[in-house]
Amino acid sequence: MTRSVTIGELARALDARSWGDAALPVIGAAEPAATSPVGPDGGVIALAMAPKYAEALKPGSMAILAEGMDPEAYGLKAAIFAPRPRLLMAGLTRAFDAGPDIAPGIHPTAVVDASAVIGADTAIGPFVVIGPGVRIGAGARIGPHVSVGRNARIGDQALIHAGARIAHGVHAGDRLIVQSGAVIGGDGFSFVTPEESGIEEIRRTLGAREDIRQQHWTRIHSLGGVELGHDVEIGANATIDRGTIRATRVGDGTKIDNLVMLGHNVVVGRDCLLCSQVGVAGSSRIGDRVVLAGQVGVNDNIEIGDDVIAGGATKIFTRVPSGRVILGNPAVKMETQMEIQKAMRRLPRFAQQLAKLQETVTRLLEKA
Template sequence: MALTVGKLAEALQARAWGDLTLPVSGAAEPGATGSGVIALAMAPKYAANLRKGDMAILAEGMDPADYDLSAAIFAPRPRLVMAGLTRAFDPGPDLAPGIHPTAIIHESATIGEGAAIGPFVTIGRDVRIGAKARIAEHVSIGRGTVIGAEALILPGARIAHGVTAGDRLIVQPGAIIGSDGFSFVTPEESGIEEMRRNLGQVDEAKQQHWTRIHSLGGVEIGNDVEVGANSTIDRGTIRATRIGSGTKLDNLVHVGHNVVVGEDCLLCGQVGIAGSSQLGDRVVLGGQCGVSDNIQIGSDVIAGGSTKIFSRVPAGRVILGNPAVKMETQLEIQKAMRRLPRLAEKLGQLQETVTRLLDKG
């Protein structure tokens, strides 16, 4: 797909300079551009490799004449411009319109107008697929599931029965939505229950047989949600597990049964949220964050990477550490820990001094 500099600037809602009729067919780092490729130099430190005659995307305040450019687009917010630019040039998966002859679709399923169904897709009874949805090869969708318009479900994804998803859902390869929750019970009080009741003390070891609690709830997903590669969202036990509109899950994220995630949240790689926890809106969990079961996290909370959350977090708090505390508290803890060797050395010296004084006395 080729655009002109002027049309690209218009699409990005950005100001342009120079020859706006030049065609643009792609983007690259400065020094790696070719014919029709625009350079990404959105800070002066990236502009050193620009070549005479290049087209470039610059930050506001940079002068294209300083770099002998033929054309430029100015980015008031570079990463936002990157979002628009990459969207403009992303061709997406190679999916032909219509239904591939190897797809298996139940006669009761409804496929929306303009949808593309790839090879070896399996669609179950009473499934509804929205208009212009694109479903790549080897995807399976279970009975009664509803997928909204303009969805993009990539190879090997598994969407189980009883899932409801809004418009523009993106499911990356290998993701699983609607797997059973990890719910088991013992006939008598289990060692885990005894440990919690006695704050870590277990009287004696006991035989335990785990009995499955089946997952009767589904999964409800809002609009504009993205589920990363090999991520999993468990179905609820009785009520549905819910993911709010605009929320994005990175790769290898696990959302347990009955969890409620608010709108516009970011869950980064290897985040795990245990059953029945609730997240407010715009929560950001950094990579490898863990959330214990039945925890409430307020809106606008930000948790740094590897934070472990064992108790309620009020809205708007920035937290870090294991166990999670306010970020400024955790930084003070880290400073104190770095001082421990010196403090231990000083304590040893004080002990020696006190011992000598006692011996003299």
């Protein structure tokens, strides 16, 4: 069934100002070029926060515009204004996102242990496996082929997409979102050798090898769990390892993108953004409101302060103070990295100038 609200209702829900016919039904969202004149059953609304986007709007359509733009200039029938259009777009997409189709109740093919406690108004899809001692909060929606291990705790209003894996002892707060293929609570990658390993040796000697010998790795088992705060989101095929003794922890409001890897004992603070292919090695601590762009790597056992922003592909090997913006491999202040990049681009010219200078000096020496 198509969802429909009027322009006026949508504007009030988004705490924004409307223009034009407030009774027009809105049945969805589209890009500006995909709009069409509003029909008897309503139409789609587009985000057009700048004139270059608004030029693609079709006459007779509806749009979200930035304050100061003129809807009449684009022939619109209705518009919604917002000082921050992308924030308004978040509310708009939320209003029309029905999410995955998971029928209310527990599907007959699901396997739910008798000791599990399932909250009210839940929806559990086909072939879900829920282990002993599990607690699932009210209003949770769990897609097909999800597994939830022994004694896991999941809060209210969770949405767990098809094929996600939540291991034993994982504790999550309310409004958790887990995308398909994510694995939360796998064993940490932690091994030891009977004697000093080659890795330990080069850390001690900073690269010098004294004696290379055969080594056998012995697993250090992971007895800790994973603790996720409220409003945490985990992307597709992301992995969060359980702690060795204490839990791996992710704070309230943190959003983790696809293919992110958090090692054992890692602590991530509140309201962080960890973008795709970020890797955080074991026992590192990340502060609140930290942004790690795509392919950022974080060494083990280091600390990143609050409000740090790391640009794409940055490699972090040492402690980062709070509030710093960093870039590069190894990570340095962003302004320093920009100067390094400028200098590197000048190197070919410097090499040519140096070669000419050497030729001149050689000629002068020959004449002397």
